[in-house]
Amino acid sequence: MTDETQSGLDTVDEGPLPSEATDETFSGSTGDPAGHPTVSALIEKFGDAVRRHRLTAGDQWVVWVDAARNLEILGWLKDDPNQCYDMMSDVTGVDYGGGRPVNVVYQMFSTVHKRELRVRCELPIDALEIDSVCGLWKCADWLEREVYDLFGITFEGHPDLRRILMPDDYEEGHPLRKDFPLRGRFSRPEQTRRALNQDVEHYYLAEDLDQGGRPQEVAPAQVGTIESGEGNG
Amino acid sequence: MLPGGGTSKTTGPMFGAGSLTFLTSKVDAIINWGRLNSLWPMPFGTACCAIEMMASAASNFDLARFGMERMSFSPRQADVLICAGRVPYKLAPVLRRIWDQMPQPKWCISMGACASTGGVFDVYSMVQGIDTIVPVDVYIPGCPPRPEGLIYGLMMIQEKIREESLVKHFEHRAEDPTWVAKPRANEADVVGLTGPFGNSTQQDEPSTGVAVKADDLLT
Numbered sequence A: 001m002t003d004e005t006q007s008g009l010d011t012v013d014e015g016p017l018p019s020e021a022t023d024e025t026f027s028g029s030t031g032d033p034a035g036h037p038t039v040s041a042l043i044e045k046f047g048d049a050v051r052r053h054r055l056t057a058g059d060q061w062v063v064w065v066d067a068a069r070n071l072e073i074l075g076w077l078k079d080d081p082n083q084c085y086d087m088m089s090d091v092t093g094v095d096y097g098g099g100r101p102v103n104v105v106y107q108m109f110s111t112v113h114k115r116e117l118r119v120r121c122e123l124p125i126d127a128l129e130i131d132s133v134c135g136l137w138k139c140a141d142w143l144e145r146e147v148y149d150l151f152g153i154t155f156e157g158h159p160d161l162r163r164i165l166m167p168d169d170y171e172e173g174h175p176l177r178k179d180f181p182l183r184g185r186f187s188r189p190e191q192t193r194r195a196l197n198q199d200v201e202h203y204y205l206a207e208d209l210d211q212g213g214r215p216q217e218v219a220p221a222q223v224g225t226i227e228s229g230e231g232n233g
Numbered sequence B: 001m002l003p004g005g006g007t008s009k010t011t012g013p014m015f016g017a018g019s020l021t022f023l024t025s026k027v028d029a030i031i032n033w034g035r036l037n038s039l040w041p042m043p044f045g046t047a048c049c050a051i052e053m054m055a056s057a058a059s060n061f062d063l064a065r066f067g068m069e070r071m072s073f074s075p076r077q078a079d080v081l082i083c084a085g086r087v088p089y090k091l092a093p094v095l096r097r098i099w100d101q102m103p104q105p106k107w108c109i110s111m112g113a114c115a116s117t118g119g120v121f122d123v124y125s126m127v128q129g130i131d132t133i134v135p136v137d138v139y140i141p142g143c144p145p146r147p148e149g150l151i152y153g154l155m156m157i158q159e160k161i162r163e164e165s166l167v168k169h170f171e172h173r174a175e176d177p178t179w180v181a182k183p184r185a186n187e188a189d190v191v192g193l194t195g196p197f198g199n200s201t202q203q204d205e206p207s208t209g210v211a212v213k214a215d216d217l218l219t
Helices: A003-014 A037-049 A067-079 A140-151 A188-196 A206-210 B020-036 B048-057 B089-101 B112-117 B147-162 B166-173 B187-194 B214-218
Strands: A050-056 A060-065 A087-095 A102-110 A115-123 A129-131 A154-156 B041-045 B080-084 B107-111 B138-140
Touching (some): A037 A050, A037 A115, A060 A067, A067 A102, A067 A115, A067 A129, A115 A129, A188 B187, B020 B147, B020 B166, B041 B089, B048 B107, B107 B112, B112 B138
Parallel strands (some): B080 B107
């Protein structure tokens, strides 16, 4: 075990960082970039676009990069033969509340070099827009839809940016944002009414998915509702 | 003299005086006996309660002993809806439609804390008790309930069926067609279900007696 790894494990003992933690209060390891070939290469190639880096949980490198250049940097990480991060494990978001920047987190793995890297982009709370990486990794499609659904981050250039977890007609906002009330914005009766008014007959045909089309709509009259009470025992 | 009957004051053309009420009573008994020993459950398992439901159907507990020989995965052939697990709002219309598709007579079991009250999921996405969506006959507490709990709940359904009478059929089973796919609970009921102390996770009133809104705690 190298010294670098040991210093990363120290922060594990401290437990997770509180959401109030700022860069000033951060006491963990920022890591020596030489310990991870990708991090040092990123700093060398992109300079100021790499805002800062950290080493957490033993051997997990985290790199903050300029959100405006995310497509360029991630594209390089994927295509450069010395990096070759061909697997996008996860795209997610973090809202720390209090008007602080919302982070978009890319968790990547290189199956060629057997290396992991976490890249984060900070977006100001009043301008939640970032370029989509769907063109680089197909799997980012649904992951970015999830982040859009729950955090309201708009991914420019996404082929089909719709809600994925919440109902299509959900109008209460984006639930994982810190300014979202735990029980939603509408009253329970209103939520129940809206839930029961959902059209559960929306569905996709295979051709629609191929063409990135919209769901088929079936009028309620076509789908066999109960005309009268079935009281015949 | 057959058990459980009285004597009729009217004169029946076929069986003579005193026999009509016996006849009705025995038809009830036979029909109820048939119904309660051939309940086919419609399993609506959404979470960990469904694991216990599967265990109930497996050999150690063996629901088939009670006539639930076949889990009916089609609502059209089912008698009792077992809602096992939490129901999010997105699933609410599906649950309601499955209930509407089941033919009468039908019964509903709300299995576990989440299905009955929302449980720990007192959040934006979760139905606070499926009795706001469909009428529930039996609530089974537990998180999740053991298979014995589910079996006890089903036996309570059987007990309920045993008490039913064809004479009161439409009283028990009246359904307003205009209420199909509508919330079963009215607005006051839904508010009541989620008011202070309305469920297990309501933290608006701590023991000091000073009301604290959940919104204030979050900021």
